Structure formats: structure tokens, C-alpha cells
Amino acid sequence: MKKADMGIALYILAAIIFFIVPIPSILLDIMLAFNISVALVILMNALFVKEVLDMSFFPTLLLFTTIFRISLNVSSTRLILNTGDPGNVVRTFGQFVGGNDLIIGAIIFVVMILIQLIVINKGSERVSEVTARFTLDAMPGKQMAIDADLNTGTINEKQARERRDKIQQESSFFGSMDGATKYVKGDATVGIVVTLINLVGGISMGMTRQGLDIGDALNQYGILTIGDGLVSQIPSLLISLATGILVTKASKEADFSDLLIRQLFGIPKVLYIVGAVLIFLGLATPLDWRLFIPLGIAFLIAGRSMDTSLGIEAIEEEVDMAEEQAEEIRRPENVVSLLQVDPIELEFGYGIIPLADVNQGGDLLDRVVMIRRQIALELGTVVPIIRLRDNIQLNPNQYIIKIKGIQVTEGEILFDHYMAMNPGFVEEEISGIPTFEPSFHLPALWITESQRERAESLGYTVVDPPSIIATHLTEVIRMHIDELLSRQDVQNLVNNIKETNPTLVEELIPKLLGIGEIQKVLQNLLREGISIRDLLTIFETMADHAATTRDTDVLTEYARQSLKRAISSKYFPANEVTSVITLDPKLEQEIMGSVKQTEQGAYLTLDPEKTKGIMASLETEIGKLENLGKNAIIITSPIVRMYFKKLTEDYFRDLIVVSYNEVESNVELQSVGMVSLS
Template sequence: MPQSLRASLYNLRKYAEVLIAFAVVGVIAIIILPMPSFLLDLLLTVNLAISMMILILTLFTKSVLEFSIFPSLLLVMTMFRLGLNISSTRLILSKGDAGEVINAFATFVTGNNYVVGAVIFIIITIVQMVVVTNGAGRVSEVGARFTLDAMPGKQMAIDADLNSGLINEEVAKKRRLDLQREADFYGSMDGASKFVKGDAVAGIIITLINLAGGIIIFSMQGEMTIMESIGHFGKLTIGDGLVSQIPSLLISVASGLIVTRSGGDESFGKTFTKELFSTWKVMMIGAVVISAIGFIPAFPTIPFVAIGSFIGLGGYLIYENDKDEIVRKVEEKEKEKISKIKDVDETVRSYHVEPISIEIGYGLIPLVDEGSDSSLVSHITSIRKQCATEMGILINPIRIRDNLQLEPNSYVMKIKGNEIARGEIYVHKFLVIDPGTQDFDLQGIPTKEPAFGLAALWIEEKDKERADLSGYTIVEPVTVLVTHLKELIRKHAFELLGRQETKALIDELSEKYSVIVEELIPGIMTLGEVQKVLQNLLKENVPITDLVTILETLADNAVSIKDTEILTEHVRHALQRTIVKDYLDQTGELKVLTIDGQLEDLIGGNIHKSMGGSIPVLEPEMITRIFGSIQSAFDEAMMKGYQTVILASPKIRTALKNLISMTFPQMVVLSLNEVPNDVPIEVVGMVEFR
């Protein structure tokens, strides 16, 4: 294509909105302004071409959302067709001629028998009105109703996937928008189908007007005899009706196709061939039956036997293909068994424990099937990627083993060979979580959601729809397990970050930031010291994704400071925005509990170093009073709906966190240095020494 022509097409695309606006306004102008026959021929051809393209496009769409403009396009095409109908009527009644396209349709379809042409026109109109348009409208109405009824349940499913980390916020927003667009589409189609039905009625009326008006006008003016006018206008009228109704029928069929799509991610043609011609037994039986009919007396033998042979040949080819597929799958399974045996041998030979592993009872083995859509293996791969993105750590491959000593539906999670969590799931059931507004009104197995300890119930699949309509959050079994796994990884990330993982992170960083790595390691700090700082951050849920800032801060301060605990505080100060952002409310404000001055002096004056870090050495009775005050202040803030953190001075932050970490593991302790100056702070309570 010449460069100039391509440039011209590109310029036209830039002004597509303006051109479409003029085209839609032009449709209205067609109804009012007289039109020469050659221009009418051109527009009738355009009408037929667009209608054909719309029909073909619906065959290749995979969902209704890929052709969301269809209801509006249906209205525009209906008005365009009616405008052409009116223009052709004006030409027929004024000049007794309507151009070559209408004449060609009349001649080709009817020949010299206008009764046959009239019957064909009536049949096309009836098929369009009674069968296609009426059916498409009913499907649209039911589709809109069921889409709206199912929307709350689908919204809950999206929220469950978002909360479990299987999807991010952007994907969740897109899925919610698609739900709304789908409901709007079916609602619009329900109304748009009325335009097509009205168009068919208008076509019949216009056809009768053309016939009667032409005969009366031209016979009374003496230009034709009554018989001549009947023949002439009968031909033109039928041609005009056909040239209007055939494009209308194409669009009606297109509307029926698009609203009856039952989902999936493939086009109509692929789905048709896959589902109709996928079973060789069906095709073989059909071939025998069709061929047998051909040998019944009075039935033509050749067509039935020919079609039967063709179907039988197709069935034979599918049978051979299925045999090859079975052989291929058997070979793949054999290779997989050999690979698993090698893995077992390697595991037996090795004596070191896995950083993280999952043991499952035999009832959960179907979850590991990689051919399943909800395979545990694929979900774990996704979790490892999420951990790298959200926390900045590289999780080693998670080994899954079956353990016959476990209960069939139980699983155990281990870190470095030690059990740290266990749970129970049912492969063929669903977990429903009460949103907290009511008691469960379903039959099932009471349980606790393993990741967060929420009250839950395992229900049968038959009760899933009822639970959905009741507003419960419904979670699939594999999602329950992977959510538990992700929460476990988040809590124990500091244990999973060894020297090897730290070296892998730094080696990856050094490809782009080699200067900072070479300056820090090993000249200023050892790899183990850097690992200790990173573990301190992860222990308090601080992501280490900004590794450049962390290493630069260490290089700036580790020359004079060798205490990794103090170095960690300097790094936290450098990461202040990253730390604080997760605790801000919707208005960007930080709600805090402050420390009473007397208590702060008490803690600061009794800090001692231990193997676990700085900790205040206080009498048990004092510690109990401090914990009681923290619990009271936290409960009061929670009753007001606040998400709070404890704000302490930099001097005691680490010691206070170490003191309360066992009793209040989820409580966040920040220092004043970790709050950016532009972040507003609201004090909602105080921890006092009572």
C-alpha cells in the first residue's frame, strides 16, 4: 500500500468520531431529502455490506462485551434501512423506477412470477418477526434478569479472589466493570429488539403502499393500464421489500447469535466444531442411521448414502486422532512418573530440610492435578510471584508431599521441617464465611477459616447458590489453602530469608546497581549482617522491595555503626513512606496511640540488650499493667472504627515492640522518625502506666 494512502487512512481514523456523527445525521437526512436512483443503489449496497459484516463479526466474537455497541448499532441500522425504504418509495411513486439494485433483486428472486416473490417476501418477514427477533428479545430479557440476579454472588466471588491475593485491584475493577457492562448489554438488547420488530411491520406497510399507490397513481394518470401497472409495480414493490428485509434478517440473526452466546473464550465456529464434531461414536452412529434411510423404498439412495459416508469418514478421522492423543498422554504420564521417581530418589539422598513444605492427606491429592483449572501447583506459583512483588523476597519452590498418616482432608505446613500450621479442607465442598451480620442458616460442617480464624461453614455444592443469595462469602477449597499459605509466608518471611536468598537478591540488584553493592559488601558489612537487617524489617512486615534505598542507607551509616538493630532503625527512617502508607485511613491521616511520658521514661530507663534484641527488663506486675493499658486503649479505638498504631519515641520503639510482640503480634509500633512531616496525625488514645 503506498505510503500516502496509508497516511490518508490514518488521518481518517483520527476524525472517525466526527465522520460517524455526520453519518448518523445523514441517516435522518435520507428520510427528508429526495435521492437520485444511482445514489440509492450505492446506499442500498452499503446497507447490505454492513449488515453482512455485522453477522460475520458476531460469529467471531467470544463474548457479548466484545460487541457492546451492538444495541446502539441496531437502532442506527434500523433507521438507515427505514430511510432507504422511504427514499425508494418516493422514487417508485414519483418516477415509477427505484434503481438497478431493487430491479435486480426483483428479477433474480421472482423471475416472472410475482406471486412467488410476494410469498418469499412474506415468509422472510414472518421468520424475522416471529422466530428470530421474538426469540432474541426473549433471550435478552431473561439474560438481563439472570445477570442482575447473579451480580451480588459474582461480586462476592471477585472480592474473595481479591482478598486471597489471587487477583490484584486492577483485575478486580475490570471484572466488576464487565459485570455491569454485561447487565447493561442485555437490558439494551431487550429494548433494541423492539426496533427490529417495528421495522418489519413498517416494511410490510410500506410495501403495500408502494403497490397500491403506484397502481392508482400511474393508472389514473393514463401512463399505464391497470394490468401494466400491476405487473410493473408488483415487481418493484417485491424488489424493494426484499432489498430491505434481507439486510434486516441478517442483523436479526446476528442479534440472536450474540445474545445466545453461553460464555466461553472461543468464537462460535471453534465452539461449534469442538462440541458437535468431537465424539467419533456419535458421528459413526449418525452415519449408519443416515445411510440406512437411503435404502428404504421411495427414499433417494444417493444423497443419503453420500452424506452418511461423509459423516462416517469424519468419525473415522476423529477416532484415529483420539487414539494418537491417548498414546501421547500415556507417554507423557510415563515420563512424568519417571521424573517423580527421580525427584523421590534425590529427596531420599538429600538430608537437608526444605525451607517450606506442605503435607496433604490422600483426600486432597486431586488438588495437585496440574490438568485441573484450580491446581494447587499453579496457585503456589502465583503466590511466589506475589511475595516477590509485595514483600521483595524470593520464596524457594514449595514442595508438596502426601502423608498417609494425616486425616484424608487435612494438611500441614512446615518451615524447615517444623510444623507451624495445619488445617482441614474438603475438595468437593465450598467454604462460606459469615460477613458478621447474621448466624448461618445453612447446613454444613462448622469450622474456622484457617488464615484469619473467622467463623465459617463447609457446604455442599447444591447449597452454593443459596449461600450466594444470602450474602455469604464463598471460597473454593484450593483458595482456602493458598490464602492460609500466603498469610503464613507473610508472618514467617524473616525465617525464609537465608543467606542464599539474600545473596540472590543482591546479585540480581548488582546487575543494575553494581556500585552500591561493591561499596557495601564486603568492605563495610558482611552478607550476614545485611541479612540480619533485612530479617528485622520483614519481622515487622516492612517490605524490602526498595533494596536500593536499604543498601544505600546501610552504606551511609554502617561505617560508624555496627549494631544491626540501630542500623535497622536508620533503614526504617529511610523507608518511612513505604512503612506508613499501609496504616493511613481514607483521608490520608494516621490514627495513633501515644505513650504516656511516665511510662516512656520507665521503659527507656530499663532497656537491656539480649540475644533477641533490646527489651525492657521490668517486673511481671508492671508488664501486666502495661499490657492491660494497651489492650484497653486499642479496644476503645476499635469501637470507634479506627485502625491504630502505637507511636513511640525512637529511643524506645524497638524495645517496646520486642516487649509486646508475643502478646500483641499484630500491633504496629512506629517511631516519630518514621512518620513523614506531611502526614497528619490524630491521637485517638494513650497507653498509660496505671
């Protein structure tokens, strides 16, 4: 056991023992002196601590000191009533602090109680209550601010985690302080009751046991009782004062004394005015001029000194700023920072800034946070930090999206306008500025706020500019999510699943597959829009088959087959017949006959003319599905699926290619065409 643990345990055990076992007066003197010193240490810490969370255990400390102080109060009461000799400390407080007079001591005791209960404790209790409520109310806003800073790249994941932990600690601290102030209030109340009991009990003991008359008994036991009350209430007052200081600290990261002095005496003209008023009072009124005039002169001198000090500080700041600017100019360019490439960037012209500025009511940052959450739920992978920045080289209403530093798409919006799109069944036209929806390149119109309600009533789909940008960004991320999945991201996913399935991970990595090979399999799945959220199933499938093959394309096919429930629910709605295209068996044989196996993997060696014919036939069959308003889905045999997908992905990127082994048995399919060699 550590020494600190033993010390705390002994402190609490001593308090409990003092309630039960009588202690000698010399030990009581030692404990009372120790109690006063602990109270002073707590007060000084509360006064000079720079941040309230540096004393996060203060509520617990308050409970410990309160119970220890009450136990000493009980021990001193026992000694007063039993022997009439509670020790040097109690007697000195009664005679010296209380003026060796019952009335004076009682008045001092009552004043201290009133100061603690009505002034310090009442105010601390109210401040704690209000601070706790406002801290809890502000938590959602602080969390959103952290998410916004994280998405803009102002802070990293570690800093965001630290800030969230700090918010939780603040909430717990001020919530605990709201209740902990009741300890101090209860302690003061108990002090009054114990003092009254001591007084009544002492008088009774003096009259019945020692034969004293009521006056002598009142004088003897009254002074001891007042001394006991004072020696108990002074540490209690110090800790109550420490509580008030801690809950009223406005600055969390500043030197309390420097800040207080600067705020109180930091404005020279205030000191000039006060000095002049004091000198006037000394000259023009009967007040003692020997007191007020020197004091007024002292304030004038202090104002002059502060004025000079502020002037010197201003000059030093100006010189430091000039030196920093000169040093910045002389400093060689740090080219290493220029090598960093952001995975995803959204750059926009100055006209779009209000949409991203929280102070102007913009919610684009919140939408970016939701995009990352949506992708995580939908595809099971973490989207990298999305960097948002303005670019004055763009048109005011233009934005561009970059993947790994390269622009992949762009768009343009009209601020204070809405985009209205005809879903296909609206016959009545509305006036507007013709445009195209950037995500899917659908025809649309820019309309004004006044036209919005009418457009919606007619059946148009109406979206605001932030939604347009967010949708476009989401589609771009979905399209490139496979290349955004890095080895480090895969390692993070592995670490995550290892917490609950360590045996599986130890079997798979690195005995059967490396991180790079697992990355390729997950990228293959994401490239075709298959969620990797069920990572446990994917890893178990790879562990089952990696002993026979390390071909990542083949492992991908096995993984797809194990995810057939998810694939079926994604592409084939329940209780509905799905129209699909099939492959001619002869074409499948032709494709398999063209597969060449190498050490780097398999590839197709089809004749270009045959490939052209296949694409022409496929385009015709896809047209049939599009005319029916259906998605282009083609069903193949399991062994052909990946090769046919590779063959067609450069021509038809959105084509969905599914094998028979990836379809649930209860799914109903209807073939509307067959792709064959022309």
C-alpha cells in the first residue's frame, strides 16, 4: 500500500475512533493544531490554484475534513464534561481569542457562525447551484464546438478526446460542489447545537458534581465551551471560505493574485480620481487630514506608477511584435509542412462563408459531422477529417471538393435561393433559373424563398444550399471511400475488434494475412458499396479461406458470399420481384477461358472486338431496365462475377454485379434480358 493511501485511511479511521474512544487532552491539542493547519492548506490551495479542476477532489475533501472536525468536537465535549480540562488549545481559544469573558466570547462565536452561514455559505451554495446548472446546459454546445473544431482540423482526435473528458470532469465537479456546500452548512449548524449542549451540560456537571454555584459553573464551563466552539468554527470558516473562492473563480487558467491586483488597480485614471477624492475629504471636512491626505497622495503615486508601467508594456509589446514579424520574414520556409496532403478538402468562395460560419447561423460544420456519422453507420468505416477552408481564387458561390489534394468535382450555388427538382410526376412548371443538381446531374431550378412553399405544394423536391453541398460531398466520399481507407485505418478497425474477439485476430493477423492484404479486401468491398460494418463475419471468412489462397480478389468473393443477407437486403427489396439481367452461359465460358493467372493476380485477355460487342449488348440490356425505372443489376455465376465487374467498371461504374451465391433463397428475381456475344 502506498504511503498516501495509508495516510488517507488513517485520517478517516482516526475520525471514527475519536467518536468512540476517549482521547487525552495532549492528543486533542495535536489533532486540533493539525486540523487548523489542514484548513489553512486547503484555503491557500483554493486561493492560488490556476484551474478549478486542479482541485477536482475538493467535494470529497470537504466531506473528510467535516467528519474529522466533528469527531474532534465530540472528543473535546467529552473532555469538558468529564474532566473540565480539554487541553491547552481549547482553553487558549476561550481565554485569549474570547477575551477570557463569556459575553465577549459568545458574541465572537455568534458573529463567526452568522458570517459562515449567511454570508459565505449561502452565497457559495447559490453560486454552486447556478454554475452546475449552466455547466450542464452548456455541455451540448461545447460538444458541438469540439466536433466542429475536429472536422475543420483545428484540433486532432487526441485533443478532442481531452476536451470532452475535461467537459465531463467540469460537469461532475460543479454537480458535486452543489451538494458538497451542504456539508459546510450542516457543520456550522452542528457547531451551534454542540456548543449549547456543552454549555447546558457543563453547568449541570459543575453544579451537581463539583458543588459550584450557577454563576461559577457558567463562567468556568462557558469559557471552555466558547473556546471549543471557536477552535472548531475557525477551521470550518477557513474551509467555507475556500469553497466560496473555488466556486467563484472566473478565470480558469490565470494567476489569481496577479489578475486580482491588475483588475482592481490596473486603470490609472481610477486611482487618480480616488486619490483626489481622499485629499478633498482631508481638506474640506473635519476628517483627520493626517490620515486622508497621505492616503490620497499614495493613490496618486500608484496611479502614476501604473500609467508608466502600462506605457512601458505597450512599447515592449510593439517591439516584440516587430521582432516577431522580422523573424518571420527571416525564417526559412518550412517545406515539410507543405508535404502534408489532406484526405478530403472542401474549398469554397467567400459567398459561401456564411454557411460555414456558426456565428452567422451557418450549420455546414454540423452537417459535415453528420456525414461522417452517416458513412460510419452505412459503410462501417471512419471517414478521415474533412478540411473546410475558404478560397478567394474561386467564384463567390463556387465550391470544389478535393480528394488527396486533387480536385475531383465542383459545384455552384446561389445564396438565399433554393434548388427545386421535378421528381418526374409534376406537370405544372414554375419559373426559376435553370441549373443542374451537382451530385447526380439532374435538371433543376433555382427559386427564391417566396416560391418555396408553392413549389413544395406542387410536388417539387426543394433543398437549401447547405443540403446541396452536404449531399454532393457525401456522394463524392462514397465514390472514393475505398481509396480513403488507409492501412492505419485498417489497424484501428483491427484493434477495435480485437477487444472483443482476440482469438480471431491472433489467428488471422499476421499468421495468415497482413494488414495490407486485409486492406485490399476491405477496399474491394467498399468500392462496390458493400458495408464492412460486420467486420467479425468478414474476418472469420478470411480466416477460413486464407489458408488455401491469399488472392485478395478471391477472398473478397468469399467475404461477399458470407455477407449475402446484407447484399440481398441492399439490392433486393422484400416481398417484391426484382428485375435483373443475366449473362449468356457461353459468354461466361468465354470470360473464364480468357482468365490468365499470374503471381500478381488474375486478369482478362479478351479480344478488344469481343469486349466492344459485350459492352454494346450490356448497354442495350441496361437501357431496358432504365426504361422500367429500375437499377441496373446483373446476375452472374460466382466464379465469373469479379472478372465481369472488372471488365465493365470502366464503362459502367454504377453497374451492380451480383452472383447467385450472394442472393438469399427467398428473393424473387425476374430476368428482363441477357448479355451475350454479338
